[in-house]
Structure formats: C-alpha cells, structure tokens
Amino acid sequence: MTIFDEVKERTDMRSIAEYYGFTPNRGNYICCPFHSEKTPSMRLYEHDYHCYGCGEHGDGVSFVMKLYNLPAKEAAQKINADFALGLDIGRSREPQKKTVTASQLLSYYQQWEKWAFLMLNGYYKLLKMWFEEFAPKTPDDEPYPLWVRACNELPKVKWFCMILIQGSDEERRSFFINHRGEVEGIAAEYHKYIGE
Numbered sequence: 175m176t177i178f179d180e181v182k183e184r185t186d187m188r189s190i191a192e193y194y195g196f197t198p199n200r201g202n203y204i205c206c207p208f209h210s211e212k213t214p215s216m217r218l219y220e221h222d223y224h225c226y227g228c229g230e231h232g233d234g235v236s237f238v239m240k241l242y243n244l245p246a247k248e249a250a251q252k253i254n255a256d257f258a259l260g261l262d263i264g265r266s267r268e269p270q271k272k273t274v275t276a277s278q279l280l281s282y283y284q285q286w287e288k289w290a291f292l293m294l295n296g297y298y299k300l301l302k303m304w305f306e307e308f309a310p311k312t313p314d315d316e317p318y319p320l321w322v323r324a325c326n327e328l329p330k331v332k333w334f335c336m337i338l339i340q341g342s343d344e345e346r347r348s349f350f351i352n353h354r355g356e357v358e359g360i361a362a363e364y365h366k367y368i369g370e
C-alpha cells in the first residue's frame with residue numbers, strides 16, 4: 175500500500191473539500207475549482223471526485239495537488255498535517271524546491287488577484303453606467319433588463335472589489351478558493367459586453 179493509498183483510505187473526499195473551503199450541496203456537488211462555472215458540476219464520492227463539466231477526476235491527494243499546485247508527495251504531506259493523520263511521509267527531500275513552488279504559487283495567485291480586480295472594477299463601472307443610464311423615468315415604465323441586472327449584480331460586484339482591496343490575507347485567500355469560478359464566470363459575461 176503506497177502512502178497515497180493510505181492518505182486516501184483515511185480521509186473522505188467531502189471532508190477534504192470542506193476543509194479547503196468548499197461547501198458541497200445536498201447532492202454532494204461543488205463548483206469545480208479547475209474550470210470556471212456557476213452551477214456545481216463536480217460530484218464528490220467517498221474517496222474521489224469527478225467533474226461532469228470538464229472531466230477532471232481524482233482523489234483527495236490529486237485535488238490538493240491541483241488546488242495548491244503541489245507535487246504529489248507534498249500534497250500528501252499537507253493532508254497528513256492538516257488532518258493530523260499521523261502518517262510518516264517524511265520531509266520533502268529538497269527544501270529548496272518547496273520554496274520555489276511556494277513562490278510560484280504566490281505569484282500565480284497575485285497575478286490572479288490583479289486580473290480579478292481590474293476585471294471586476296471594469297464590470298462594476300459598466301454596471302454603474304447601466305444603473306444610471308437605464309433607470310426607469312417613471313414608476314410606470316417597464317424596467318430595462320440591463321437596469322434590472324445592474325440592480326441585482328452591483329452589490330455583489332462591489333463586495334468582491336472591496337474584499338480584493340481591503341480584505342486580510344486570509345479573507346482574500348478564501349475568496350480565491352471559494353469564488354474563483356464565479357469571478358471567472360463574471361469575466362466571461364463582462365468580455366461579451368466589452369467585446370474582447
């Protein structure tokens with residue numbers, strides 16, 4: 175039995191997903207962190223996951239590998255530590271490599287944050303414009319769909335921007351984990367309107 179099998183055996187997929195910030199719905203689905211989506215299509219099974227949207231499939235170790243961009247052994251070590259499994263997986267052979275991985279991950283994350291903020295800020299301005307331009311002039315006017323949409327989406331988009339500007343490291347990290355799919359969905363919508 176490999177160390178990966180042991181980690182798999184001693185954990186269940188739902189707890190792993192929950193620990194790393196996902197909230198499975200009643201059918202045991204979560205929003206897939208590996209492609210952008212608004213409706214959960216990643217099904218959690220006892221020790222595995224399968225995304226019916228993009229085809230991603232794996233177990234707890236591969237989930238953590240992909241989510242944190244870690245080599246398999248380090249992902250197993252992370253789960254071992256986070257879930258206090260007490261398995262002897264040993265230390266990473268090359269501490270230097272770990273530093274590189276961490277900084278690469280950080281730089282990916284910082285780039286994502288920068289991108290997300292610019293996009294959300296642009297979308298926020300667009301919604302603000304719709305909100306002002308398409309506001310009903312009298313109570314009897316049938317509201318424009320774009321105005322309705324602006325009313326619905328402005329609070330959330332504003333909140334997302336505020337987290338990225340003012341949130342603590344922890345809040346921004348959890349935003350990245352929990353809302354990445356949603357933000358990428360917003361980006362797709364936004365780009366439809368600005369024509370990119």
Ligand SMILES: [Zn+2]
Nearest residue numbers: 206209225228
């Ligand atoms: Zn997917």
